[in-house]
Amino acid sequence: MDLGLRGKIAIVAAASKGLGKAVAMELASEGAEVAICARTAADLENTAAEIRNRTGCSVFAQALDVTNYAGVQAFVAEVEKRYGRVDICVTNAGGPPAKKFLDISVDEWRAAVELTLMSTVFFAREVLPLMRKNHWGRLLTITSVSVKQPIDNLLLSNSIRAAVTGLAKTLASEFGANGITVNNVCPGYTLTERLGELADNLAKGAGTSRDAILHQWAAQIPIGRVATPEEFAALVAFLASERASSINGASIPVDGGWVKGLL
Numbered sequence: 108m109d110l111g112l113r114g115k116i117a118i119v120a121a122a123s124k125g126l127g128k129a130v131a132m133e134l135a136s137e138g139a140e141v142a143i144c145a146r147t148a149a150d151l152e153n154t155a156a157e158i159r160n161r162t163g164c165s166v167f168a169q170a171l172d173v174t175n176y177a178g179v180q181a182f183v184a185e186v187e188k189r190y191g192r193v194d195i196c197v198t199n200a201g202g203p204p205a206k207k208f209l210d211i212s213v214d215e216w217r218a219a220v221e222l223t224l225m226s227t228v229f230f231a232r233e234v235l236p237l238m239r240k241n242h243w244g245r246l247l248t249i250t251s252v253s254v255k256q257p258i259d260n261l262l263l264s265n266s267i268r269a270a271v272t273g274l275a276k277t278l279a280s281e282f283g284a285n286g287i288t289v290n291n292v293c294p295g296y297t298l299t300e301r302l303g304e305l306a307d308n309l310a311k312g313a314g315t316s317r318d319a320i321l322h323q324w325a326a327q328i329p330i331g332r333v334a335t336p337e338e339f340a341a342l343v344a345f346l347a348s349e350r351a352s353s354i355n356g357a358s359i360p361v362d363g364g365w366v367k368g369l370l
């Protein structure tokens with residue numbers, strides 16, 4: 108299926124590793140020009156080089172923290188200057204820490220709001236006016252299955268990603284008439300480096316192996332395994348395409364059936 112992404116200009120935030128990297132690779136493989144960011148310049152450059160080598164895409168990479176509004180503004184402005192427009196924007200950031208309510212300080216709440224909610228607001232504020240000018244756009248927010256089914260101990264994720272989902276749904280309504288769709292993509296257990304490290308840490312504490320922990324997670328998932336970042340990226344690429352032009356305001360899990368709710 109030709110997704111019609113050739114020549115589209117796509118920003119993917121927090122994309123030196125994991126889900127963001129897989130999304131950038133998939134969009135570039137479909138012929139889009141991608142611009143990526145993350146905080147660690149060396150990792151970002153390695154990823155940019157890998158995408159260039161595998162896809163032939165030019166890849167614009169800029170080191171920045173997505174919680175820095177001025178940095179996000181300058182990045183988006185530079186993408187528009189280089190390519191003349193922004194068609195697709197995928198928002199993403201690292202995950203907030205896993206803690207129980209009474210262990211989370213007020214400062215940690217504020218930091219998590221900046222990381223998860225405000226970083227999405229920053230990108231949306233910058234890209235939506237550019238998309239509206241061209242009467243075409245795709246804004247995709249990466250959140251978590253926690254917006255469908257809260258996860259024990261992930262209080263910050265459960266709370267603040269719900270706000271991102273409310274934001275995406277409202278923007279979908281406000282900008283739909285401008286040829287812009289806004290959708291929320293919800294990863295379940297997906298085998299990124301970070302999830303592998305989490306499994307290693309849990310394994311160390313429990314005196315067991317990474318595989319045993321992955322097996323425990325897999326046992327909660329109807330398809331019997333965790334997802335791959337590429338499976339997640341395939342949905343994002345589809346939602347970014349012309350083919351998905353009537354999918355708007357949706358929150359779609361990529362979780363092998365882990366969410367038990369109906370919708």
Ligand code: NAP
Pocket residue numbers: 120121122123124125126127144145146147148150171172173174199200201202203222249250251252294295296297298299300301302
């Ligand atoms: P990952 O492998 O740790 O990758 C995170 C990426 O984000 C890295 O490129 C990292 O680079 C960048 N990043 C982190 N904080 C940033 C910041 N403040 N500014 C700019 N870039 C930043 O994580 P992942 O597994 O892909 O997860 C991505 C998101 O999906 C997270 O929010 C995670 O909680 C959520 N999620 C993941 C899963 C899963 O199973 N993998 C499931 C549900 C939800 P730098 O550190 O160099 O900045």
